[in-house]
Amino acid sequence: MSLGRVGPAHQQRVSELIGVDPRNTVAVVGLLQRRGLVERTVDPADRRRHTLTLTTDGADLLAKLRAQIDAVEAVMLGGLPGHERDQLHGLLRRLADTLH
Template identity: 40%
Template sequence: MQTPSDDAPPARLTTLPSWLLTQTATHAHRLVSEGFTAVHARGYHYRLLAALDEYGPASQAALGRRSGIHLSDMVATINELSERQLVEREPDPTDRRRNVITITPDGRRQLRLLDKQLTRIQDNLLAPLSPEERDELTRLLARVLDHHDRRSTRSDG
């Protein structure tokens, strides 16, 4: 039996993909949080701005579905972005009970800044991998995620 260092996990853990994914996700979350904090942003800001940029103006409910932001957090996120004039909130002309959220030109500039920051973060996270290995890892993770997303969707209905 080996004498482990004080911070070494049991060897059987280090061969489990679930453990490796969890540990890597912890590092990724920390790096993204620190990177966004450095430019006065949060992950929710990026997700909401990216959804608006890709899909166009939308209701808060649609934005929640597209961005994965729970509706209870959506209002606060929209308020933060609106205060910084990165999004505009207008009553829906077809249903005055709803708001339509639109990205502003400043919001698009902020999104480009966040895209650049995320590129740096990804480079840091994946530093030990070659470009080909990064592509392969991304492809494999997307495949695993897609499989489980489809399964959870089927089991919900």
């Protein structure tokens, strides 16, 4: 989901975005790569760095997940008027920002 939001990114940046230790990110990326969801390429400017990119299958899965998230959110927040949903989203974003 982070790659879907920011686009191609170095593996270190993805670690920061998802809040996972870079050593653990290697295993996660390996799993996603084996499933054909991300592609890992060597950065031509710095061969020690890898750039991660969503594959077409990864982008398709992300779109399906977003649709499911939207459906669940509609059910969970269905009782709130639009302005209260916006307030809740804002508060949750602020909370998430304090965790990074």
